[in-house]
Amino acid sequence: MASEITSREKDYAQWYNDLILKGGLADYSAVRGCMVIKPYGFSLWENIRDVLDRMFKETGHQNAYFPLFVPKSLFEAEEKNAEGFAKECAVVTHYRLKTDPNKKGALMVDPEARLEEELVVRPTSEAIIWNTYKGWIQSYRDLPILVNQWANVVRWEMRTRLFLRTAEFLWQEGHTAHATQEEAVEETRKMLDVYAEFAEQYMALPVIKGVKSESERFAGALDTYCIEALMQDGKALQAGTSHFLGQNFAKAFDVKFLNKENKQEYVWATSWGVSTRLIGALVMAHSDDDGLVLPPRIAPLQVVIIPIYKGEEQKSVISEKVAEIVKSLKAKKISVKYDDSDHARPGWKFNEYEMKGVPVRIAIGARDMENNVVELARRDTKQKQSVSMDGLPEYIEQLLEEIQDNIFQRAKNYQQEHITEVNTWDEFVQLLETKGGFLSAHWDGTAETEALIKEKTKATIRCIPLDRKNEPGQCILTGKPSEGRVLFAQAY
Amino acid sequence: MASEITSREKDYAQWYNDLILKGGLADYSAVRGCMVIKPYGFSLWENIRDVLDRMFKETGHQNAYFPLFVPKSLFEAEEKNAEGFAKECAVVTHYRLKTDPNKKGALMVDPEARLEEELVVRPTSEAIIWNTYKGWIQSYRDLPILVNQWANVVRWEMRTRLFLRTAEFLWQEGHTAHATQEEAVEETRKMLDVYAEFAEQYMALPVIKGVKSESERFAGALDTYCIEALMQDGKALQAGTSHFLGQNFAKAFDVKFLNKENKQEYVWATSWGVSTRLIGALVMAHSDDDGLVLPPRIAPLQVVIIPIYKGEEQKSVISEKVAEIVKSLKAKKISVKYDDSDHARPGWKFNEYEMKGVPVRIAIGARDMENNVVELARRDTKQKQSVSMDGLPEYIEQLLEEIQDNIFQRAKNYQQEHITEVNTWDEFVQLLETKGGFLSAHWDGTAETEALIKEKTKATIRCIPLDRKNEPGQCILTGKPSEGRVLFAQAY
Numbered sequence: 010m011a012s013e014i015t016s017r018e019k020d021y022a023q024w025y026n027d028l029i030l031k032g033g034l035a036d037y038s039a040v041r042g043c044m045v046i047k048p049y050g051f052s053l054w055e056n057i058r059d060v061l062d063r064m065f066k067e068t069g070h071q072n073a074y075f076p077l078f079v080p081k082s083l084f085e086a087e088e089k090n091a092e093g094f095a096k097e098c099a100v101v102t103h104y105r106l107k108t109d110p111n112k113k114g115a116l117m118v119d120p121e122a123r124l125e126e127e128l129v130v131r132p133t134s135e136a137i138i139w140n141t142y143k144g145w146i147q148s149y150r151d152l153p154i155l156v157n158q159w160a161n162v163v164r165w166e167m168r169t170r171l172f173l174r175t176a177e178f179l180w181q182e183g184h185t186a187h188a189t190q191e192e193a194v195e196e197t198r199k200m201l202d203v204y205a206e207f208a209e210q211y212m213a214l215p216v217i218k219g220v221k222s223e224s225e226r227f228a229g230a231l232d233t234y235c236i237e238a239l240m241q242d243g244k245a246l247q248a249g250t251s252h253f254l255g256q257n258f259a260k261a262f263d264v265k266f267l268n269k270e271n272k273q274e275y276v277w278a279t280s281w282g283v284s285t286r287l288i289g290a291l292v293m294a295h296s297d298d299d300g301l302v303l304p305p306r307i308a309p310l311q312v313v314i315i316p317i318y319k320g321e322e323q324k325s326v327i328s329e330k331v332a333e334i335v336k337s338l339k340a341k342k343i344s345v346k347y348d349d350s351d352h353a354r355p356g357w358k359f360n361e362y363e364m365k366g367v368p369v370r371i372a373i374g375a376r377d378m379e380n381n382v383v384e385l386a387r388r389d390t391k392q393k394q395s396v397s398m399d400g401l402p403e404y405i406e407q408l409l410e411e412i413q414d415n416i417f418q419r420a421k422n423y424q425q426e427h428i429t430e431v432n433t434w435d436e437f438v439q440l441l442e443t444k445g446g447f448l449s450a451h452w453d454g455t456a457e458t459e460a461l462i463k464e465k466t467k468a469t470i471r472c473i474p475l476d477r478k479n480e481p482g483q484c485i486l487t488g489k490p491s492e493g494r495v496l497f498a499q500a501y
Numbered sequence: 502m503a504s505e506i507t508s509r510e511k512d513y514a515q516w517y518n519d520l521i522l523k524g525g526l527a528d529y530s531a532v533r534g535c536m537v538i539k540p541y542g543f544s545l546w547e548n549i550r551d552v553l554d555r556m557f558k559e560t561g562h563q564n565a566y567f568p569l570f571v572p573k574s575l576f577e578a579e580e581k582n583a584e585g586f587a588k589e590c591a592v593v594t595h596y597r598l599k600t601d602p603n604k605k606g607a608l609m610v611d612p613e614a615r616l617e618e619e620l621v622v623r624p625t626s627e628a629i630i631w632n633t634y635k636g637w638i639q640s641y642r643d644l645p646i647l648v649n650q651w652a653n654v655v656r657w658e659m660r661t662r663l664f665l666r667t668a669e670f671l672w673q674e675g676h677t678a679h680a681t682q683e684e685a686v687e688e689t690r691k692m693l694d695v696y697a698e699f700a701e702q703y704m705a706l707p708v709i710k711g712v713k714s715e716s717e718r719f720a721g722a723l724d725t726y727c728i729e730a731l732m733q734d735g736k737a738l739q740a741g742t743s744h745f746l747g748q749n750f751a752k753a754f755d756v757k758f759l760n761k762e763n764k765q766e767y768v769w770a771t772s773w774g775v776s777t778r779l780i781g782a783l784v785m786a787h788s789d790d791d792g793l794v795l796p797p798r799i800a801p802l803q804v805v806i807i808p809i810y811k812g813e814e815q816k817s818v819i820s821e822k823v824a825e826i827v828k829s830l831k832a833k834k835i836s837v838k839y840d841d842s843d844h845a846r847p848g849w850k851f852n853e854y855e856m857k858g859v860p861v862r863i864a865i866g867a868r869d870m871e872n873n874v875v876e877l878a879r880r881d882t883k884q885k886q887s888v889s890m891d892g893l894p895e896y897i898e899q900l901l902e903e904i905q906d907n908i909f910q911r912a913k914n915y916q917q918e919h920i921t922e923v924n925t926w927d928e929f930v931q932l933l934e935t936k937g938g939f940l941s942a943h944w945d946g947t948a949e950t951e952a953l954i955k956e957k958t959k960a961t962i963r964c965i966p967l968d969r970k971n972e973p974g975q976c977i978l979t980g981k982p983s984e985g986r987v988l989f990a991q992a993y
Contacts, residue, residue, distance in 0.1 A: 039575055039632050040568045040620065048563035048648060055564065071540035072547065076532045077622075077653055077669050078591075081598070083531055085608045095598040099570075100610050101622065102594045104657040106573070106587040116577045118592050118619055127610055128532065130569075130593065130622075141530065141537050150844060156540060161569055161653065165596040177569050352642060 016298045021242045029171045032301045042169035042176030052309035064203050070155045075137050078128035083136045087261035093228020097165040099130040130163040138184045139258040148267045154186040172289035180284035186276045193277035197253040200281040201234040204249035213304040213417035214238050215424045219472025224456050231255040237471045239424045240293040243445020245471045245498035251281035301366025304416050305409040312345040313362045317355050317374035337402040368412050447498050451491035453484035468497045508790045513734045521663045524793045534661035534668030544801035556695050562647045567629050570620035575628045579753035585720020589657040591622040622655040630676045631750040640759040646678040664781035672776035678768045685769035689745040692773040693726040696741035705796035705909035706730050707916045711964025716948050723747040729963045731916045732785040735937020737963045737990035740782050743773035793858025796908050797901040804837040805854045809847050809866035829894040860904050939990050943983035945976035960989045
């Protein structure tokens with residue numbers, strides 16, 4: 010089983026696809042660029058969603074639901090946003106099919122059922138939401154509106170990859186409305202912090218918080234903040250974004266409020282989102298050539314128990330003991346599965362659960378029973394040890410935390426080893442080819458230079474880190490003055 | 502505030518709309534037939550979803566996610582299903598917009614970006630799912646597949662009503678695959694029981710379990726089981742359906758498995774779903790002319806506390822006491838809000854939370870503080886009483902259960918009073934006009950008679966009750982022989 014996975018060294022992209030497909034996370038579908046999220050993958054998404062949802066609610070947000078479709082006239086109202094997404098819009102033009110007279114059993118679009126106005130399948134929901142907020146906001150008393158939506162969106166991408174870039178994907182999009190610029194900026198930053206905390210504490214994914222250059226900004230935003238993660242191939246991946254939208258959407262949809270001084274003002278906006286892309290990040294950051302490595306705090310299954318037996322009698326003695334263990338683990342809210350199926354041998358099961366990235370594997374055989382021990386294997390380090398059954402739940406509880414920390418620390422070390430200060434163009438080009446990772450370099454602040462660097466090296470500015478030093482220098486390409494270093498990388 | 506609601510007697514349909522809009526559950530949107538689910542309404546849906554999701558998981562199901570789009574060629578594969586939904590399909594034909602050369606700032610569908618094959622926005626997912634299952638099922642070991650999906654679907658209805666019938670709605674759709682007919686039928690019935698239990702235990706909504714006549718069956722099913730509820734205007738509402746699909750989809754998508762005898766067989770299927778329509782049922786079954794009445798077990802907010810004070814000093818003394826009460830209620834997992842806002846007077850707040858259907862309202866004034874009591878009002882009966890602060894959490898915990906029971910019992914009484922055995926056509930017609938409700942009557946079993954009755958009276962066969970007596974008789978319209986009574990009603 011394990012041998013079926015292409016190694017990272019041999020073909021990183023194929024390794025990734027192997028993990029997604031063979032790990033049971035997702036499957037290709039009959040629809041171009043769309044995937045099926047399989048139960049194991051969806052369970053991972055449910056865990057991600059549940060933690061984030063709790064964090065959103067703890068920071069005062071409520072969920073709501075807005076229509077899937079955006080009438081074209083609303084879609085085009087905020088010009089930059091419309092321009093940014095126009096090229097990747099799925100468009101509904103008809104509302105009925107009819108029997109195809111020329112082909113038995115077939116249907117055709119009914120030309121008489123053409124919509125008066127075309128409907129765009131939402132690529133993002135600012136337009137439909139701000140058109141709605143117009144009806145909800147009259148005075149400062151109606152503000153802030155702190156709303157989030159869990160939804161599917163569609164962006165017709167030409168090149169798609171499972172989880173990382175699919176035509177349809179699942180995400181959450183927060184859309185907030187505020188009385189002041191200050192409050193909106195604060196919200197934007199707060200949600201960036203929520204994302205960073207989630208990525209590091211739950212996904213064990215170290216991230217760099219920063220702000221995007223103008224070219225990389227969300228279409229329609231005044232500022233796009235982001236968290237950037239690093240994958241094992243040295244490429245960066247944008248894991249979440251939080252946008253300060255200024256009054257752009259309020260102006261496009263004429264959303265004003267009466268302030269405390271009884272004057273009409275435009276409302277200030279933010280939006281922020283993370284998507285099923287996070288699962289791609291998770292897979293690429295931690296996994297190895299034997300399969301997925303999942304952080305215990307969001308793993309669908311934390312512990313698997315496999316019996317090793319000869320004959321039904323041994324099996325039943327083991328199963329009885331395991332029932333106790335399962336109960337004691339569940340009492341500690343540890344998710345556990347006892348795989349006593351007869352379809353496969355233990356060795357096959359070992360490989361299977363390694364592939365699926367289950368953090369802890371327990372094997373119990375007849376001799377273990379005699380010695381009152383189990384064999385315990387960690388997925389992250391692949392270390393095995395014999396552990397007493399006494400105090401096992403406490404031991405495992407502790408071990409899961411240790412695994413969580415270890416996975417994070419490993420990724421953190423990798424990240425830190427892959428942030429390199431670069432001061433010459435030659436070094437820049439060479440490091441991109443050899444080492445990869447983030448290159449911290451000076452840039453003259455112009456979109457032209459940024460575009461030229463991208464053209465020459467495929468590297469983009471991932472972000473201007475929020476904690477960057479105030480360090481004047483000279484642009485890596487043009488030699489012109491720079492206010493401080495920014496992070497370049499090739500990216501997903 | 503309360504006076505703004507149209508009374509049921511005056512205009513039932515308007516009363517319903519008033520409750521939805523003014524109760525803050527939903528709002529109209531800019532998209533024809535689509536609504537915005539507002540935070541309070543969405544919170545209700547979250548509670549419904551969370552309980553059902555737990556029940557699905559307890560019965561062995563897992564969630565997954567399948568594409569929003571169904572390629573036309575897949576959509577038409579199961580002929581009856583395709584025929585049933587063809588007339589209400591939103592169809593994506595293009596994947597790009599471009600600048601409109603004739604209209605500044607406007608976009609137009611790019612005629613060069615026409616899809617080779619049109620994509621139907623899923624009205625239901627059997628086609629895309631069974632096309633996927635084909636790749637997942639080889640042998641009996643791969644069965645059963647017990648999968649559920651929470652998703653949005655689109656059915657282009659001509660006449661829409663908030664929650665009851667919207668072009669886009671949220672639902673869950675279970676899609677299971679089985680090795681035997683027996684097992685599939687068992688699954689179909691099991692999920693019907695889950696729905697009935699949920700409706701009665703959580704939504705306080707008494708339902709009748711039954712099976713649909715052939716004309717009312719889900720397109721592509723061999724049998725459609727349903728739960729039918731009764732609204733306060735005497736109309737019935739189908740609250741959930743569970744379909745035995747036989748091998749129809751397996752045959753349409755060529756999904757076979759190798760059985761234990763090493764022979765190829767087609768797979769057996771079920772599907773089952775409930776939707777945001779349930780919220781419409783909830784509203785219409787329990788509410789009154791002052792607003793919503795929500796069953797405590799799924800109410801977004803169970804208790805609201807309103808201070809009655811003069812001056813900041815009184816308020817702060819009350820608030821201190823309330824903080825204790827809030828804490829003690831939360832410890833019992835009772836959701837509670839302290840509304841101490843200065844924007845509105847207590848009377849306005851009373852009306853507002855009555856409108857929103859919050860089961861228990863607590864008012865505390867200075868004199869209450871002195872007497873160590875609170876004023877407690879039940880939403881369902883509108884009874885008020887003075888209750889000691891000692892043991893208040895226990896009292897409220899108990900009261901919430903009492904309210905839940907009372908709401909259910911009230912609806913159950915109404916339902917039982919509105920199931921009438923009818924033996925003549927005149928009586929049938931007259932009762933439909935005067936009393937409404939379910940009419941239990943004999944029917945000759947033909948689709949023609951069923952259609953004729955519908956044409957004459959707008960009444961349809963809601964179901965053949967699962968517990969119906971074996972009682973031969975004569976059809977209410979034609980006088981032809983009948984095997985037993987069925988339930989007729991006008992319906993939503």
